[in-house]
Amino acid sequence: MRAPDLLRLATAGSVDDGKSTLVGRLLYDTKSVLADQIDAVTRASVDKGLDTPDLSLLVDGLRAEREQGITIDVAYRYFATPNRSFVLADTPGHVQYTRNTVSGASTAQIVVLLTDARKGVIEQTRRHAAVIRLLGVPHVVLAVNKIDLVGDPASVFAEISAEFHSLMNSLGWPEGCVHAIPVSALHGDNVASRSANTPYYDGPSLLEHLEAVPTDPDTAPIGFRFPVQYVIRPRTAEHPDYRGYAGQVAAGTVTVGDEVLVLPSGTSTTIARIDTADGELESAHTGRSVTLILADEVDASRGDVIVAVDGAPEPRQQFTATVCWLADKQLRTGSRLLLKHGTRTTQAIVGSVESVFDEQELTVTEGSTLELNQIGTIAVTTAEPIVADDYDVNREMGSFLLIDPQSGNTLAAGLVGDALSHLV
Template sequence: MSTSTKQLADLSATTLLRFATAGSVDDGKSTLVGRLLHDSKSVLTDQLEAVEAASLKRGQEAPDLALLTDGLRAEREQGITIDVAYRYFATARRRFILADTPGHVQYTRNMVTGASTADLAVVLVDARNGVIEQTRRHAAVAALLRVPHVVLAVNKMDLVAYEEKVFAAIAEEFTAYASELGVPEITAIPISALAGDNVVEPSANMDWYGGPTVLEHLETVPVSHDLTSCHARLPVQYVIRPQTAELPDYRGYAGQIAAGTFRVGEPVTVLPSGRTSTIAGIDLLGESVDVAWTPQSVTLLLNDDIDISRGDLIVPSGDAPPTTQDVEATVCHVADQPLTVGQRVLLKHTTRTVKAIVKEIPSRLTLDDLSQHPEPGQLVANDIGQVLVRTAEPLALDSYAHSRRTGSFLLIDPADGTTLAAGMAGESFATHKTLTAVADEEGWDF
């Protein structure tokens, strides 16, 4: 096995897990994260002392572990999570990057941000309330973003006397709903984040439960990043032309590889122009290499002097996505102002931003029964709906089923730069389960 192939194999077996938490207000997301950090001994002494001091000021005798992630003053005053809080921690078995996302319906847009790169989503439910609308909303967002693993954490089991039948009823309802959305894997775990039951250590109060704790599941859930089989994509960020005496003819195309691998000598196509060439060289951190892979930032040198600029996409010639000016997608609307038919917007895809117009809004998703509300005319904050957008210039979008990175885009207000919606190209709930089956069959990387 060559050195490059061995490095690719090692990277494919990565031990890094990105996961996000989601749930309704007061379901205990921040407390769960705090308990996870505390009981896995991932909290520094000074951090714990700061939390203890802040808890005492609020009249609490025990440390409020939710304060480990609720860092904004407004969050602490209101007792809710507003912004996405990212935390890094590690155990002997795996490294983790977690995103603690807001639960209030007003901040569902932030959950989209936190879950967009997640390999796993932990959806919390208050055992006393069961599955509510915001629970369904978070399950829908996780399904839309194609998060491959979802954990249902039924929290506050201590407040329902650790009753197995309460947990079973909630798990059955959520699993049926999420499965209908096309979520491929759902694991239900009964917990008490406040008391620590089944978070890091097994609970003595729920001997009827024989499954893993939250941490055990996070440490063992399979995470596949098969870098050798992805659809290779390099969005060009910058054209490098030093024009020095040492490098008079140097012309390199720099960017971060969004997916897959590139090799010297490989035929490539530049989109949307469709012009072709071969890779003459790859520069990585000031050195020439024969192969590079995602997520490395590299500079490609081509054998032919062709017109390439920021926003172009370099792909293998045998694996080029089609270009289009009619983008059909499902979007999650994140702005306070509505998105309306006929509205002029900017569409940002990887490093390319083009003018566009919203031609149609065929439907809006009704979360209660997953039905489509036809021709709503507009989408408002936190709505999930299908759109047809016409762009002024061709775009090379993958289907979101092929790639979460190059199949996603943003709609932006051209007047003030406000992000209006996050979009998933080629996605709809009507075809989501079909797309999932095809993706599994084809071995697409999510």
């Protein structure tokens, strides 16, 4: 029997759209919740004066979240069906927590974007749609929640769906990657199974759609990429000369005997062996954690990248990047920060803030600073070269973080290249 594949998804939406309730419903209907958890939620719901269990309590784990009835942090949950396993990130809806949404959606293969049927597509919906597109998430589904609370659900759903598809088209979303589903997270309509309460809708339920979303890895035409995470030197009597380079394959496939380069030095060698905890492999593909044994003794350490000879990228020290600013203090020209790309961390200077994106008007304007939650393009110079691809070619090798060198706090999520050119 083939093991079920894995889908990474995230939720996003405005405050009180029902994201946590929807996630709780998915967990409950897929029987992914233990009996004692249900009992605890039931008791907490009774204490709040509710007649039915508040399924959002299955997700909102922080005390502040339960007291305020909102999601603050990114909550990761795991569930499965006979067809597929899921890793879900439930992200906050408040504007001030947009940085958490960026974190939760950065590795997602699909985002479930919620909107309240009584409100339709609002400012935060447009903001999240732009962020999702910017992050290169392959698929998005609009869950029009609380559809049971509107007087004419058929026309309301049609209007919201048409407006959302128009928005996504303006953002350059590929055809067939955007879907809309009317749901009631509270009552379970069209969440895990199709509902008779929405005769105007003949598509799949949300769970059926999630089970059908393709999970094929990125097929961008780039070669093998392997950031070195750790150099293994056991120095034991059994393995006196063992030198292995451990990490995760970020792109492409590597096979024993392949000729490779160690960047940024440019040293060439070949793959002598591929080790794992379960034994040797003949080849390894994207996402596989392995230890590479090279045929020659080369000077390679954490932060270096082993790449295929064909199509090897040119290490960069100056480049244009798109960033989502996540800090309260402004980003200004001349800021000296740390840049973390893959397994390498180096000093960096922001040469200039070149433009700022308006996610409501879908326009780019000139700017000299970036404020909290703003998205813009900047010029970056690094102290050491980084081995990076453009983000639209490979999400793993094209992403980085900007870090405050004094506090160690993350200041921005960055994408190599001018990703805004795809949004306007």
